[in-house]
Amino acid sequence: MLENIILGMLMEGTMSGYDLKKTIDSSVGIFYKASFGSLYPALKRLAEKELVSLNETDDSKNKKLYTLLPSGREAFLTWLSGPLQAARNEQLIRIFFFDYLDEEPRQRLLEEYLFKLEHEIRTLEVVKGIVTGELAEIEHPENYYYRVSVLAYGLSHVQMEKQWLTDIKERKNLNHVEPQN
Numbered sequence: 001m002l003e004n005i006i007l008g009m010l011m012e013g014t015m016s017g018y019d020l021k022k023t024i025d026s027s028v029g030i031f032y033k034a035s036f037g038s039l040y041p042a043l044k045r046l047a048e049k050e051l052v053s054l055n056e057t058d059d060s061k062n063k064k065l066y067t068l069l070p071s072g073r074e075a076f077l078t079w080l081s082g083p084l085q086a087a088r089n090e091q092l093i094r095i096f097f098f099d100y101l102d103e104e105p106r107q108r109l110l111e112e113y114l115f116k117l118e119h120e121i122r123t124l125e126v127v128k129g130i131v132t133g134e135l136a137e138i139e140h141p142e143n144y145y146y147r148v149s150v151l152a153y154g155l156s157h158v159q160m161e162k163q164w165l166t167d168i169k170e171r172k173n174l175n176h177v178e179p180q181n
Contacts, residue, residue: 002034002042007076010068051075110169117162124155
């Protein structure tokens, strides 16, 4: 996944590893976390596969710049055109098994997760405000429709998840589930 994210980010232009990490964190980082420890090996693999080129600058920082090659663009578009996959969510799997925990750790973990979701909501709302301002100033904001729609999805999803988590924490809406006929 990380390799495809890197290829997608490089569709925008040449970037250093630091720039890639910063761009990932400020865009898809809400849904996908990438550390420098995973980013640089992925960049090395992409260079070895000849999907990106590496250019070292001669300045005092000896910065490495990565550029998408035509083969990388083709690989990215092939991946992008493939079927959509449903994401797996580790948090849901863990909560599924919460009946095995005592009440105190269960409530503590739910409270910690709620806190994290509230932080994500605030972050997404700030990003939404910034994006709204930026879109108002560009010539063709419609060219960013899908990126902005993922932001809207992210905000709606996290708000829904927070409500769901609040409900289960307070043991609301635990109606018996009837099998479908």
